[in-house]
Amino acid sequence: MAKLRTVKGMNDVLPGEIERWHRLEQAFRDRAERYGFAEVRTPLVEHTELFERGIGEATDIVDKEMYTFTDKAGEGKSGKRLTLRPEGTASCVRAYLQHNVQGQEPVTKWYYLGPMYRRERPAKGRYRQFYQAGCEVYGDPGPYVDAELIDMLVGLLGELGVRDVEVLINSLGGATTRTRYREALLAYLRPRAAELSEDSQRRLERNPLRVLDSKAPQDQEIAAGAPRVLDFLSDEDAAHFDGLRATLDALGTPYTVEPRLVRGLDYYTRTLFEVRGRGGELGAQNALCGGGRYDDMIAQLGGKPTPAIGFALGIERLLLAMGPADAEAGLDAFLAAQRPEDRPAVLVLARTLREAGLRVETDLRGNSLKSQLRRADKSGARFAVVLGEAEQTQGTAKVTDLRQQNAERREIPQAELVEALRA
Numbered sequence: 001m002a003k004l005r006t007v008k009g010m011n012d013v014l015p016g017e018i019e020r021w022h023r024l025e026q027a028f029r030d031r032a033e034r035y036g037f038a039e040v041r042t043p044l045v046e047h048t049e050l051f052e053r054g055i056g057e058a059t060d061i062v063d064k065e066m067y068t069f070t071d072k073a074g075e076g077k078s079g080k081r082l083t084l085r086p087e088g089t090a091s092c093v094r095a096y097l098q099h100n101v102q103g104q105e106p107v108t109k110w111y112y113l114g115p116m117y118r119r120e121r122p123a124k125g126r127y128r129q130f131y132q133a134g135c136e137v138y139g140d141p142g143p144y145v146d147a148e149l150i151d152m153l154v155g156l157l158g159e160l161g162v163r164d165v166e167v168l169i170n171s172l173g174g175a176t177t178r179t180r181y182r183e184a185l186l187a188y189l190r191p192r193a194a195e196l197s198e199d200s201q202r203r204l205e206r207n208p209l210r211v212l213d214s215k216a217p218q219d220q221e222i223a224a225g226a227p228r229v230l231d232f233l234s235d236e237d238a239a240h241f242d243g244l245r246a247t248l249d250a251l252g253t254p255y256t257v258e259p260r261l262v263r264g265l266d267y268y269t270r271t272l273f274e275v276r277g278r279g280g281e282l283g284a285q286n287a288l289c290g291g292g293r294y295d296d297m298i299a300q301l302g303g304k305p306t307p308a309i310g311f312a313l314g315i316e317r318l319l320l321a322m323g324p325a326d327a328e329a330g331l332d333a334f335l336a337a338q339r340p341e342d343r344p345a346v347l348v349l350a351r352t353l354r355e356a357g358l359r360v361e362t363d364l365r366g367n368s369l370k371s372q373l374r375r376a377d378k379s380g381a382r383f384a385v386v387l388g389e390a391e392q393t394q395g396t397a398k399v400t401d402l403r404q405q406n407a408e409r410r411e412i413p414q415a416e417l418v419e420a421l422r423a
């Protein structure tokens with residue numbers, strides 16, 4: 001029989017590796033909460049229409065990467081089209097509108113963590129199930145909050161030891177700018193249409209911006225000579241972009257203006273940014289995180305016009321950029337029973353220590369003391385604690401510091417054990 005394996009592009013994360021995930025997730029949560037964000041959890045599955053309308057039908061994601069299926073229909077009904085979420089922004093906006101959060105507070109700051117699904121060609125740093133950590137802000141037109149978000153992101157990366165990064169920023173402008181830029185871009189691309197990739201030809205009239213972030217070499221060559229959006233910014237859009245840059249300067253956050261940055265989603269307006277990593281084990285998939293403003297999406301999905309901005313970082317990519325793991329804090333103590341009949345007493349003591357917050361492991365299979373102590377050594381625990389008949393009568397335990405060579409065995413009253421093991 002063929003061996004059962006994970007679906008292509010989807011991975012297990014086992015103990016030994018998960019500790020680095022925890023560290024990253026905890027650092028992200030802590031930082032987001034220090035900046036006033038609160039967590040939101042939305043379903044992994046949404047109505048397909050949300051992504052078609054929210055992300056845009058002429059994007060790679062909606063056009064070819066979504067896991068979409070038809071749900072079983074009830075009697076006499078046709079099944080609903082559902083999709084595994086390819087990203088978090090559209091779902092958050094749906095939740096924001098559905099629960100009328102807008103009516104409750106003028107500015108809302110949400111963060112989320114979880115798996116996303118895109119049917120991309122798997123490679124190192126590119127998977128079909130991958131995890132994102134993201135932040136979204138509703139109700140603040142910027143540009144100060146735009147700079148604050150970017151700065152918060154750079155701070156997080158620094159805290160995780162990822163300092164060799166490049167922050168790219170650009171502005172796509174608002175509706176007026178985009179209409180003017182679209183015309184200029186089409187005027188440039190139309191005469192070259194025959195040389196474009198098939199995808200780009202197909203999407204040219206609907207969405208010429210997509211040509212600019214196409215991965216096809218012939219498209220990239222043509223894109224290199226295309227007009228630049230920054231030359232088309234309206235006065236208000238230019239002032240917004242200047243404000244972003246001045247605020248980043250005031251914060252001391254280094255950045256590079258990249259006028260060719262467009263990113264693969266259709267909802268962006270004005271501020272756009274991406275953080276690329278240069279170090280660690282990152283290969284070609286060097287975009288650690290991306291984000292931008294999407295001031296039109298809330299109105300497009302049926303809400304009152306509300307400015308919005310956010311970003312998402314790819315957890316697997318950030319882990320690659322972080323490089324090999326530091327030594328993780330392991331077990332505090334390994335408890336061993338002198339004789340098999342001492343196991344209930346070991347369990348009672350283990351429970352007391354665990355209730356006090358210590359990380360404790362035991363071996364309850366009834367093996368010899370020697371074999372238990374071998375496991376204690378291998379477990380990486382700081383202390384070995386042995387309990388036998390004599391210790392039980394005296395209310396003590398024998399404690400050895402496993403990190404010291406030839407450490408002596410100390411007899412410690414059980415009442416003092418928590419303190420001693422914490423030391």
Ligand code: HAM
Nearest residue numbers: 087089126127130287288289290291292310311312314
């Ligand atoms: P995105 O650029 O599509 O933006 O994805 C954000 C990050 O998710 C990427 O920079 C990358 O690190 C990671 N990522 C994307 N696809 C994959 C993949 N197939 N495998 C591994 N990692 C991946 C968004 O998703 C937007 N929702 C960001 C945003 C939030 N914009 C505004 N608010």
